[in-house]
Amino acid sequence: MGLHERLGSGSPVRLLTADIIERVISRMVLWSSGSIRAIEGGVADLQGYFGCPHFLAVDQDGNIVVLDDSEETLQTFSPAGELLRTMEYDSQALQVPQGILVHGDQIFTCDWGLNYLVGFAAFSPNRKLNQVSSQYQQVLLYPSSVALTSDNEFVLADSGHSRVLVSGGGGSVRSIAHEEFLEPMSVALDKDDNIYVAGERGGRSGGA
DSSP, X not given: OEEEEESSSSOEEEXXXXXXXXXXXXXXXXXXXXXXXXXXXXXXXXXSSOSOEEEEEEOTTSOEEEEETTTTEEEEEOTTSOEEEEEEOOTTTSSSEEEXXXXXXXXXXXXXXXXXXXXEESOXXXXXXXXXXXXXXXXXXXXXXXXXXXXXXXXXXXXXXXXXXXXXXXXXXXXXXXXXXXXXXXXXXXXXXXEEEEEEETTEEXXX
């Protein structure tokens, strides 16, 4: 695991090797063949709901939010596996969703096709995802993942530019980990705002 730089006090950027990432993911969920299964925590198998469950997130209430880019749906399940709601999106409005972040009453995802970060209302009475924001249209190229710090700064994997971006005030961004990866694909944060990055580095997955 390699340290790139610190963001403020005590917030290093850490680079994870592929085997570490696999172990972390395997302890949370497995998703394949249109199903999601929890390994720990007692969540029931979620089968028969999906075409291709590509991305998932957990909201502040512990509900599981799943983006299915085959069925073009966003489904929310309780921690016990009960389907709470299904919302649909238009593939013209959201072309190639990458990653998912739930924050308050909004859901954010990166659009690989339109090259921006897009926000949707988390709840919609008509079962349609209603777009409420779009950001960084002239900045991103093939964005693939998004996370949010405790200071409400977006952390974005800008894979087309081989860098990770952190948003600042007034719509500004700063670049980090711009020499570590050829193609950063995923970002995540821990409770101390340490930033974890996974992607292609020198022709192989992982970090230092």
